[in-house]
Amino acid sequence: MPQLTAIVTGASEGLGKAFAIELAKRNINLVLAALPGPGLDNLAKYLVKNFEIRADVLETDLTNTDSCHQIFTYLTEHRITAHMLINNAGIGNWDWFTDKGTAFYKKQIDLNITAPVLLTRLFLDQVDVTITSYILNVGSMGGKFIVPRKQVYGASKAFISYFTKCMQLELAGTNVKMSLLSPGGINTKPELLVLNQQLKGIAKATIFEAEDIARIAIDGLFKGKQEIVPGAANKFLVALNSLLPQFIKNAIIKRKLKGHG
Template identity: 35%
Template sequence: MEQYALITGASKGIGKSMAIELARSGYQLLLIARSETELRMLSKLLKEQFQVKVSYLATDLSLTDSTQLVAAWCAQQTDRLSILINNAGFGLWGDFGNLELHEQMAMLKLNIDAVISLTYHLLPVLKQQQQSYILNISSTAAYQAVPTLALYAASKSFVLSYSRALRYELKKTTVSVSCLCPGPTDTGFANRAGLDVLADLAEKFNMQPAVVAKAGLKGMFNKKAEIIPGFLNKLSAYGAQYLPKALIERITAGLYKR
């Protein structure tokens, strides 16, 4: 029986790598991103290379009612959705008071509201499957406050906390919930966030999207609650839980200062 996976933010980075891995495993794909051109190219590649069905919808999930549109579109494609990957998101770098409020609110709508709303609308169909999975993409930034990335880190803390709570609520159902918390990854995040100050550092420590994607999918299928790929990322996440918060904030503020 055909199984379908829906991936948001699927046109590049981790989302694109997950689409490739799932297509390789025989999943039919529903892909969401803003760029129709990139989605069309990826769809063509996956169909030709893996002979799977691929449908895509170009939309901005930070816009009002976009998740309802996606859910309705998904229902038209299949009633056998067994994987939901909430990957769409972005960050903004700078002091809270110096960044445009409308840009910060758009970030929160995508990083938080879209995850909540899309999960809510698709949960009924996921519950109907013999086994299904939700994978929410957070960040190692979720484990501490990060000055100059204040709202981004807070939004990722929300995603992690929400994922764990939802996982508990659904533990007696067929739906398994996992949260992937990658560290620096070569996805263009730094450029989108305006983090040029970390360009040289990123070249040394960035993980490749394909590596992060494989770790995330493996953890998801193994029904892990939290997935942190990379030894240094695990170390920083665990360290943030035990070191004094004020010390962690001074360290992160130093890393991300202009």
């Protein structure tokens, strides 16, 4: 079997960086895609030096749909077949809807929805049908719950969930395995770490380090899990959400929102 190659989007920091390191530990070559900046080159050099894998760097803005095509043009030109696609890049926020302008929401939709769809389509065109290939779509617990101030972000992750589940049915019986990752909170930035440290009880138990999420996700992907929900607390909340009537959930959300205007 040839050495596998994985495309990781949003690879320069946070969960994307954790994915890159986890895959390199497993001797998987990488195509790292992210916005231009020093982080991507430094990461690639670190991975090549420490894990002796190949790491190609593509500095690109995936909110531009041409960038999706450019990634696969690059692969064709360099005779690289991608065996894994990690659709990780995304934009989150915590704002009232009118606090952000239309340009922000267009960018959020382009990155969170359009890019994963196009990349998945292009990835399927170039798979080696003789071996197993893998797609991991990064969703969110936010896509399962109705949460004001996460209106477009949550909707985009709900889209990813629906899209993934449809594709899993379409790909049944093929050598392409697709998984949905639905994590809770992740300590990816210093400001999030500060906020997450203030949480207590079950809310605190839903938070994970990026490195742990990446390891759990890749393990689940290789095992063929259709949906990966890290942590017992997150699994409990998913089950509870399916049982509670909507009017009770709405009452809880409204109570939480009071005083946060």
